[in-house]
Every structure is written in structure tokens, then in C-alpha cells.
Amino acid sequence: PTARTILITGGAGFIGSHLADHLLARGHRVRALDDLSPQVHGEGATRPTYLDREVELVVGDVRDRAAVRRALQGVDAVYHLAAMVGVGQSMYEIERYTSVNAVGTAVLLEALIERPVERLVVASSMSLYGEGLYRDARRLPFPGAERTLAQLARREWEPVGPAGEPLAPLPTPEGKAPALPSVYALTKFDQERLCLTAGRAYGIPTVALRFFNVYGTRQALSNPYTGVLAIFAARLLNGRPPLVNEDGLQRRDFVSVHDVAQACRLALEVPAAAGQVFNVGSGRSFTVREVAERLAAVLGQERLAAEITGKYRMGDIRHCFADIERARRVLGYAPRVDFEDGLRELAGWL
Numbered sequence: 001p002t003a004r005t006i007l008i009t010g011g012a013g014f015i016g017s018h019l020a021d022h023l024l025a026r027g028h029r030v031r032a033l034d035d036l037s038p039q040v041h042g043e044g045a046t047r048p049t050y051l052d053r054e055v056e057l058v059v060g061d062v063r064d065r066a067a068v069r070r071a072l073q074g075v076d077a078v079y080h081l082a083a084m085v086g087v088g089q090s091m092y093e094i095e096r097y098t099s100v101n102a103v104g105t106a107v108l109l110e111a112l113i114e115r116p117v118e119r120l121v122v123a124s125s126m127s128l129y130g131e132g133l134y135r136d137a138r139r140l141p142f143p144g145a146e147r148t149l150a151q152l153a154r155r156e157w158e159p160v161g162p163a164g165e166p167l168a169p170l171p172t173p174e175g176k177a178p179a180l181p182s183v184y185a186l187t188k189f190d191q192e193r194l195c196l197t198a199g200r201a202y203g204i205p206t207v208a209l210r211f212f213n214v215y216g217t218r219q220a221l222s223n224p225y226t227g228v229l230a231i232f233a234a235r236l237l238n239g240r241p242p243l244v245n246e247d248g249l250q251r252r253d254f255v256s257v258h259d260v261a262q263a264c265r266l267a268l269e270v271p272a273a274a275g276q277v278f279n280v281g282s283g284r285s286f287t288v289r290e291v292a293e294r295l296a297a298v299l300g301q302e303r304l305a306a307e308i309t310g311k312y313r314m315g316d317i318r319h320c321f322a323d324i325e326r327a328r329r330v331l332g333y334a335p336r337v338d339f340e341d342g343l344r345e346l347a348g349w350l
């Protein structure tokens with residue numbers, strides 16, 4: 001493929017920096033626009049050491065029109081990853097999430113009208129689906145509402161079938177109507193809709209990727225609002241057991257950041273992807289309790305078994321994992337990283 005100059009907003013972050021490595025290895029030039037948010041990078045942070053030296057870093061806010069214009073000079077394609085990423089935090093920092101995620105995307109799009117690119121890829125999220133899909137569900141948990149400990153104990157939040165039996169979820173396809181259970185989910189939906197709408201109107205081929213639970217090296221251990229594996233790792237490194245919400249049996253789709261980088265690259269290269277939305281997951285699910293225990297085992301800390309809190313976090317859903325058939329078929333996406341290998345790589349970096 002021809003070498004391109006590619007802008008990654010949020011390119012100094014976890015996924016963005018891995019994507020940068022992946023694109024550099026394919027011969028592209030990479031620029032990052034990132035404000036080095038204190039919540040992610042620490043107070044007064046400078047360029048992160050993990051960011052490849054070849055990456056040209058423009059320090060600036062995606063809501064700053066002048067910084068965005070500067071970052072777009074000479075650029076052929078854009079990945080829009082800059083965002084605030086905490087579900088729980090979004091439920092009370094509503095203005096900040098709406099501003100960074102939705103308004104930030106609007107500022108980027110207005111700059112792109114003046115200076116169109118060959119392709120725009122926007123990072124969306126599984127969180128917009130809300131609860132996963134069930135066959136014959138009689139009762140679904142009501143997301144977005146506080147659940148009491150008594151309800152948790154009676155398993156009232158568990159999806160049940162016609163005979164009252166707990167239901168296992170099905171993989172969630174892109175066609176599922178978004179339930180938007182949190183402010184974060186709503187702002188991610190805003191981001192993808194704004195990009196797809198403006199992309200269509202201005203002839204910018206645009207792709208939205210709905211990432212599931214991404215894990216890997218470089219995920220901020222100090223940010224208490226995101227990345228459940230990073231949060232568990234931070235606890236384990238301090239000799240404390242991971243705190244697992246609810247009963248720990250909620251299911252998620254953990255996808256390696258390397259597989260996510262692969263999907264991002266394919267979204268740039270595959271012409272038929274334009275105008276579409278794709279799930280990017282591993283296609284299989286684990287309970288949160290199991291991943292906590294497996295991470296502890298990989299770190300040689302089996303004795304720090306997961307501590308089940310029985311607490312419900314506002315805006316959370318019970319189960320959700322990806323149907324990745326569309327990404328397989330259209331993008332040629334194939335997740336490669338085995339979960340155990342991914343955990344080992346993460347443990348080696350900690």
C-alpha cells in the first residue's frame with residue numbers, strides 16, 4: 001500500500017500509540033494530536049516514553065480549532081480516538097464528557113470540511129448497545145438505574161427466560177438498536193453518527209469501529225475510571241485483591257489491543273468499509289471474575305482471589321460480547337491474540 005500521512009487524535013493514549021506502531025510498521029507517517037490529559041498521563045505530563053520517536057506529537061485539545069487545523073496539515077487520513085473514556089465518571093461529569101467527546105468531534109469535522117481526507121475512522125464503543133441480546137428474554141435488567149444489594153442477592157438483575165431461568169447472552173451484532181445506558185455511551189454514539197453523517201455529506205469515506213473491552217500494555221494504571229484489567233492489575237501490583245463489582249459473573253468481550261490495531265488498519269485499507277459500522281471484539285466472552293483470577297494467576301498472585309463487592313456501578317450493563325461476522329466478512333478481520341498470551345504480555349509489562 002502507498003505510504004500515507006495519518007493523523008491519530010488521542011494518539012498518545014493506549015490504543016492510539018499501538019495503532020501508531022502498527023501504521024509505522026506498514027511504512028506510513030504518523031502524527032498524533034493529544035492534550036496529554038492529566039487523568040490519563042499524570043499532572044504536567046510530557047511525551048509518553050512508549051510513544052515511538054517517529055510519531056510527530058502535536059500537543060493540543062481536539063476542541064481547539066487552531067490546534068486541529070495545524071494537526072491536519074498534509075494529512076491523508078484521520079483516526080479519531082481522542083475521548084474521555086469512563087462509563088462511571090460520565091454519569092456525573094456530564095458536561096465534560098459531552099464537551100470533549102461530542103463537541104470535540106464537531107470541531108474536528110468542521111476542520112475536515114475545509115480540508116477533506118481520503119478516509120476517516122472513528123472509535124466508537126460497545127457500550128452504546130446496552131444489554132446484550134437474549135433469545136426469548138422475558139425480563140431484562142434495567143440499565144442505568146441504581147440496583148440495591150437486596151436486588152443483587154435475589155439475582156433480580158439477571159436476564160431470565162419464560163420459565164424464570166437465567167439466560168445466557170447471544171453475541172451482539174451491529175444491527176442491535178442502541179440502548180445508550182450511560183452518558184459515555186451516548187457521547188460515543190454522537191461521535192459515530194456525527195462522523196458518518198458529515199462524512200456522507202462531504203464525500204469523506206468514513207468508518208465507525210465499535211471496540212469492545214480492549215486490553216494490553218500501556219493502558220493507564222493510574223486512571224481509576226477505565227480499563228478493568230488495568231484497574232485489576234494496579235490493585236494486584238499493590239498486593240491487594242481486585243475489586244469485582246456485582247457478583248463477578250457479568251460477561252464481557254476482551255480484545256487485545258493488537259487485534260484492535262489490525263481492525264483499524266483494515267478500516268483504512270478496505271474500500272468496501274466506507275459508510276459502515278463494525279464490531280471489533282474477540283467474539284468470545286469471559287466473566288469479569290474469571291479475568292480477575294486469570295490475571296492474578298499470570299502474576300503469580302493466586303492468593304489474591306477476586307473480592308466480590310456486590311456493588312452495582314451506575315450505567316453498567318450485565319452481559320455483552322461481540323458478533324464479529326461483519327468485520328470478518330467485509331474487513332477480513334481475524335483476531336489473532338489468544339487471551340492467555342495477551343494476559344502474559346500485559347503481566348510482563350507491568
Ligand code: NAD
Nearest residue numbers: 010012013014015034035037061062081082083125211214
Ligand atoms: P486513552 O485514555 O488511553 O486514550 C485517549 C487519549 O485521548 C489520551 O491520550 C488522552 O490524553 C487523549 N485526549 C483526551 N481528551 C482529549 C482532548 N480533549 N483533546 C485531545 N486529546 C484528548 O483511551 P483508549 O482506551 O486508548 O481509548 C481510545 C478510544 O477508543 C476512545 O475514543 C475510546 O472511547 C475508544 N474505546 C476504548 C475502549 C477500551 O476498552 N479501551 C473501548 C471502546 C472504545
